[in-house]
Amino acid sequence: MRAPVLSSSIIVMLLFATGCNPGWKQAGGAQTLSGIYFHHPTDLGILSGAEVKAPEADQAIVSRRVAFALPDGWYWVMRGDDFVATRDGVFLQNIIIERIHVAQVEQSDGMYPMAAFSSKQWPVRTAKYLKKRFTTGMSPKDAADVVLSSRANNAGIIDLKTGEITVQSVAGYRGFKTMYDFRVDIEGRKTPYRTLSYGFMLDDWFYGISYTAAQHYYFQKDEDTFNLFLQSFRVIEK
């Protein structure tokens, strides 16, 4: 167990020391994200007091693949299982795609903590701050409520103001749209942000697509770009 940790640490330190940046990639146009794997925790039977392990234990569960068209001039990185894209920097604007399994309660930033470090500094994450849980077949409004309650539970977000939740088709599935405002503390200044958030449940997974940008000037600047991105988003059938 120690050897992989040590070797990973050495790799991270070497990347850090050489100033190498393996993180951000620039590739506009059609992109496909592979399915992400969720591993049920083992010993579900022990935790629940049953004598036999639950059938889902030790099984890897995979989400659907998704495809979209990334705007030209944007950069992207995988922050753990989240797709994060930006044009000027995540603290100015970002598009995030999340796929969260109904049993998921944790969230990793990935193997290389220094790579695309600003994407890790951006405080918005859903699974990490869940107060409620996604459930299979839950309504779009309830799924939106799970997302918003995660934001309210996120210590990196200040002055959250939520808007109306509407039910609408997202990538051809029955989903939700909502908008909310918040602030993030950047070196003592509380910069205001606005988010357009869309999402839907499919099988045992929540699929979320959001656009966040600094409220002043930047949100409006790239809103149309995001709408085109959203229109291109689709789930690839098994």
Next chain:
Amino acid sequence: MAVFMTVGTGCASTPSYRISPDLPQGYRAIRTMGLLPPRVSLYEEQYRFGLNNIVPREDWSRAAVETLQKSFLDEASAIRMPLTVIKNDDSDVGDVLDLFGAVDLSIQKHAYESESGAFPPREPFPEKLRSFDYSLGPLQGMMERHQVEAIWIVIGVNLLPTAGAQWGDAGQTLIAILAAMGGAPVGTLTLKKIELRAALVDKSGKILFYTRLDESNVPQVKQTPGGYNVLQGGYSTDQGPEQGQIEKDIREPRFARRYIRELLSEYQTEAAR
């Protein structure tokens, strides 16, 4: 607080400033500049139990803001640059400074080359390296109210060590030297004591000029008796550095003016090209 760290060895030097392709045109259109309230945070670096503890000092920060503002006015006057002070009571100042925090962070991350030893590591975007292009959005209303064609925004951080913290830093440096002599890899982390960042913004909100200055690219101010003594909270007339005077203190007018002079010199040199 953003803590600026550099590894003790192997730091590559990169230009301190970036300029917009629109600077030459913008420069010709500027008759008077405005100065937003500088935003500088000062911290006391205390050394306890082998660790450096950093304590924010609001009173020191307020003093530094006044010194910087006066220094800017004095240096601008010296080079005959008309300058108007814009105060916090303008309704747009807060929004502009809030957004600038995010823009400044993005510039630091993506508009400079990778620098060996920098922490956190830079994340250069090739397009931002090729063409410096950042904006705060239209600011015509605020600038017309104050009859200026561009504004300066100045932010920064200054760490002021106690005598104990100075010994702590020296101890770390000594350990690093001994380790290097013994063949061990040297990875001492040294806190940067001061950094100022400044931007010149035109009416459209475009950042025409951006710079960051620290002790590596601004000539050191020599310590002489009669300088500012932070422990006494005022100017001393007969104490030398070994008796409590602290260097690299942005509240010290001579020190602040050196930074502002360097800033304006860089701007004028690039604008006149």
